[in-house]
Amino acid sequence: MTQERQFGNTILNVENVSLSFGGVKALDSVSFDVLEGEVRAIIGPNGAGKSSMLNCINGFYKPTECTIAFKGESHHQMETHQAASMGIARTFQNIALFKGMTTLDNVMTGRNLKMKKNFLWQSLYFGPAVKEELEHREAAERVIDFLEIESIRKTVVGRLPYGLQKRVELARALAAEPEMLLLDEPMAGMNHEEKEDMCRYILDVNEQFSTTIVLIEHDMSVVMDISDRVVVLDYGEKIADGTPDEVRANQRVVDAYLGVKHD
Amino acid sequence: MSGDNAGINLTDTFPKLLAHNALTLCDRVSIREKAFGIWQSWTWSEVAEEVRMLACGLKSLGINDGDKVIICGDNRPRLYWSMTAVQAMGCIPVPVYQDSVAEEMQYIYEHAEARFSIVEDQEQVDKVLEIKEKLPALEHVVYDDPRGLRNYNQPFLHSFQDVQELGRKHNSENPGLYDDSVASKSGDDTCIMLYTSGTTGRPKGVMLSHNSIIITARNASNMDGLTDEDSILAYLPMAWVGDNLFSVGQAYTTGICINCPESSETVLEDLREVGPSYFFAPPRIFENILTTATIRIEDSAKFKQRMFHYFMGVAKRVGIDILDGNRVAFIDRLLYSLGDLLVYGPLKNVLGLSNIKLAYTGGVAIGPDIFVFYRSLGLNLKQLYGSTEACVFISMQRNGEVRPDTSGKAAPDVDIKIADNGEVMFRGPGTFQGYFKNEEATRETKTDDGWVLTGDAGFLDDDNDLHIIDRAKDVGKLTNNDMFAPNFIENKLKFFPQIREAVTFGDGRDYVASFINIDLESVANWAERKNLAYSGYTDLAGQESVAELIKDCVEKVNADLAVDENLRSSQIKRFLILHKELDADDGELTRTRKVRRNVITERYSELINALYSDASHCEIEAQVTFEDGRSGTIRADLQIRDAKVIGSNQSVAAE
Structure with missing residues (x-):
């Protein structure tokens, strides 16, 4: 980043999140905060608890103890639909799209929470329901245009290459007009060019819609390039937190990634 | 067209035509563009307003x-308006x-x-x-789509x-301005000034007058009966x-609606x-559409x-006669109608060609099989021959006189003659004004009495139909003094769906040899059905069985060439399959794929030498430019193969 970026207040505050699967401690008293408008990365070696962290934030996992405050409202245990209606949208590490539906229909499902008319109105497709449908279609089309996926609008998602499916998943998340976007390894399995495109889109989303972004990523060069601040987890513990440069210089982070000699 | 008013012509330039159309066709749709999934339209009067505001803004x-x-981008309404503004x-x-x-x-800007x-x-x-620093003359840059440009704050960007x-x-x-x-x-x-891609040297700026384009366009519309009800896809x-x-x-002259x-x-x-009613596509596109359709049928x-093959047989037998309005037996008519219901109609619908009233192809020769295929479906596909220097139309086929192997008769008001060396010359309303800042090239191309040399060798047959053989400068001689027309042979090769590009050599040589590029889509599909494993283009192109497949094509071309006395010695004796696709980014093709x-x-001299030696393979290292502008090298060992040649012509039999 060439110029100093300005961020707003704390949008998400995570305090002392602990999560266990039986005897395994996936997360152990992890705390960090996310500011409005920033790109926040969570990194760490395999099994460090990154995805678990994301799953706790959007209520998919129920941590044993924690305080998670989103926009000042704190919740002990949040349901996923609560998270979604509060303005948190996410993508998954292993794409979770409706494979038999077209790109457009998938993106439209992202609008679901914004639809006011009930199932009966929608199935009759009459009067106000038509108007509503058209409004949502327009919003979906804006996202399609933004991510440049016009040519696959009517293609069944299951037939698309991996890189494009990832983009469709981002489109669906964006269609919900979230305030905060959780991206779980958005660039996994992509080639260099696809990664560059995806970075561009993430930064564009962040700048154009001022969406706060929390992402997990393995590709270090990507993380260091696009994120404003980085949290590093290792064995469920937070071992570092700061700007990419600070994190890169941190000895514990280097050890976590490269390993340390045991005497 | 009436437009003369006290000596001033009110429709002789495009801005004047726009004002005229805004009055006469005011609420008819002039141009459409699909944005956010919906076709947006602008009427002629709206276009006139947009153009006026842009023009005054530029002022x-x-x-x-x-x-x-300079105008640069995909076909967008705003860029079309920019031209008029x-x-x-x-x-x-x-x-x-x-x-x-x-x-x-950069060259063109300069x-x-x-x-x-x-x-x-x-x-x-x-x-x-990227090149702005080197262009002191460039003062302002205007962009259409603001996406991604919000952080660009250069003062010259608008x-x-x-x-x-x-x-x-x-x-x-x-x-009043x-x-x-x-x-x-x-x-x-x-x-307008159009830079021709040029197969040799730097591009030249062809200057065309308003009259040239307007008169040529009007003539063509009148001849084919186009009206303001017609529409075209601008792609x-x-x-x-x-x-x-x-x-x-x-x-502008006819009121055809443009769709971007x-x-x-x-x-x-x-x-x-x-579903446009008027369509132009180079042969490559018709070939691609047919290849895709064939693959899906298979x-x-x-x-x-x-069902498909049966009705295509019917169409082949009677389709063209029905299209040309000739007498056809009642039972065949009935079968054809049934075929239309079951096969031709749905096929044309899938291809987006249902409403086509008129389609043209040109630029390079189209394979007779492909041409006949479309015509037998009832699609009025015709060929034309043209050039930038002529505002497209030099010759065009008339309804009822369409043959696969000619380019038709001279376009309205155009005269064609053949120079002594066999080069095609024309004179007509579309003749260009000259090359920008290049008097010398203008004098070489355009005579004082208005004849323009096309650079193509051809002849007029007994019906006055024009046949184009090749680029005049490419036509050479084999060592036995027989004519060698590389393009002609290459086109024959390219008519096979498996071959995407071919380059033949023979001028000043004992025999003809050729480079061949396989068509990835078509050959890959063939390989899939044969259960052939391959990792990519280079691997597929190097496979033994692919070489056999291509050899088959080459030998069919040879059989075809052997029939003609003049072309018998042009049979391809040796060929190789290139490991990479020839690409405009590498400078091997022009932007129009010539x-x-x-x-x-120059680049493949080693390979050419190997073709004219006894070698059975040749190693090559080639520079490639990737999509993102970086370049790298590909190394490959190419097999050189002999193809069977037919006949006992001496230069061939000498072996």
């Missing part, structure tokens, strides 16, 4: 009479191929001395910024809307003369949605395949 930025303005201010638009790399553009440029999006702005806003103010302060400027120009003024590059004639010339596709990847889908159920022989001869 307030300081554009002067005679300036050249620029002309309205007495300036000359110079459309540039949107896929040119920055250095190619040569045209452009002060302004109007480009489509971030991609094009980035290219301009959004289209901002310029129009400036124009609104300027127009209200100087109300636009109309006066439009009225001050006449049909003899330069309308071919704006820098190509054809798009200027079809999507601008005929649109959503993006270059959605063209086939948009074609289906729009993948379909047995019953459908049998082979650059000198580049290829």
Whole structure:
């Protein structure tokens, strides 16, 4: 980043999140905060608890103890639909799209929470329901245009290459007009060019819609390039937190990634 | 056309035609574009308003009479309007191929001395910024699509809307300015400058007058009976003369509605949605459509395949006669109608060709099988022969006189003659004014009495139909003094769907040899059905069985050539399959996909030497340019194969 970026207040505050699967401690008293408008990365070696962290934030996992405050409202245990209606949208590490539906229909499902008319109105497709449908279609089309996926609008998602499916998943998340976007390894399995495109889109989303972004990523060069601040987890513990440069210089982070000699 | 009023012609330039159409066709749709999934339309009067505001905006930025303005991007309504707006201010638009790399553009910017440029999006702005330092003459850059450009704060960058806003103010302060400027120009003024891609040397700027384009466009519309009810899909590059004639010339003179596709990847889908009535495509596109359709038929159920082949047989037998209005037996008519219901209609619908009243192809020769295929479906596909220097039309086929192997008769008002050396010459309303800043080339191409040398060798047959053989300068001689026409042979090879590109050698040689590029889509599908494993283009191209497949094609071409006395010695004796596709980014093809022989001869000299030796293989290292502009090398060991030649001609039998 060439110029100093300005961020707003704390949008998400995570305090002392602990999560266990039986005897395994996936997360152990992890705390960090996310500011409005920033790109926040969570990194760490395999099994460090990154995805678990994301799953706790959007209520998919129920941590044993924690305080998670989103926009000042704190919740002990949040349901996923609560998270979604509060303005948190996410993508998954292993794409979770409706494979038999077209790109457009998938993106439209992202609008679901914004639809006011009930199932009966929608199935009759009459009067106000038509108007509503058209409004949502327009919003979906804006996202399609933004991510440049016009040519696959009517293609069944299951037939698309991996890189494009990832983009469709981002489109669906964006269609919900979230305030905060959780991206779980958005660039996994992509080639260099696809990664560059995806970075561009993430930064564009962040700048154009001022969406706060929390992402997990393995590709270090990507993380260091696009994120404003980085949290590093290792064995469920937070071992570092700061700007990419600070994190890169941190000895514990280097050890976590490269390993340390045991005497 | 009536338009003469006290000696002033009111429809002899494009800005004047626009004003005229805004009055006569006011609420008819002039242009459509698909945006956010919906086709948006602009009527003629709306277009006139948009153009006026842009023109005045450019004026307030300081554009002067005679300036050249570069226009670069996909077919977008705003870029089409830009051309007219620029002309309205007495300036000359110079459309540039949107896929040119920055250095190619730099030459044109410098040569045209452009002060302004109007480009489509971030991609094009980035290219301009890359070369901006080296272009002291360039003062302002206007862009259409603001996406991704919010952090670009260079003072010389302006959004289209901002310029129009400036124009609104300027127009209200100087109300008569636009109309006066439009009225001050006449049909003899330069309308547009098009840089020809040029298979040799630097591109040349062809200057065309308003009259040339308007008269040629009107003649063509009248001949084919086009009206303001017709529509066309504008998907071919704006820098190509054809798009200027079809999507601008005929649109303005005839009122044809233009449809701009959503993006270059959605063209086939948009074609289906729009269902245009008038269509131009180079043979390559017709081939691609047919290849895709054939592949899908081969993948379909047995019953459908049998039905398809049966009715295609019927169409082949009687389709063309029905199209030409000849007598056909009642039972055949009935079968054809049934075929139309079951096969031809649905097929045309899938291809987006249901409403086609008229389709043209040209540029290079089209395979007779492909040509006959479309015509037998009831699609009025015709061939034309043209060039940038002629505003497209030199010759065109008339309804009822269509044959697969000719380019038709001279276009209306055009004269054709054949020079002593066999070169085709023409004279007509579309003749260009000259090459910009290149008197010498103009004199070489255009005689004092208005005849233009096309550079193509050809002849007129007994019906006065024009046959094009080859580029005149490419026609050479084998050592036994027999004629060698490389393009002619290459086209025969390219008629096979498995072969995408071919380059033949033979001038001053004992025999003909050839490079071949396989067609990835077609060969890959064939390989799949044969259960052949391969990792990519290079691997597939190097497979033994692929070589056998190609050898088959080459030998069929040889059999074809052996029939003709003059061409018997042009049979291909040795060939190799290239490990990479010839590419315009590597300078091996022009932007219009014509082979650059000198580049290829130079780059692959080792391979050519190997073709004319006993070697059975040859190692090669080739430079490739990747999509993102970086370059690398590919190394490969290519097998050279002998093909069977037929006949006992001495030069061949000498072996």
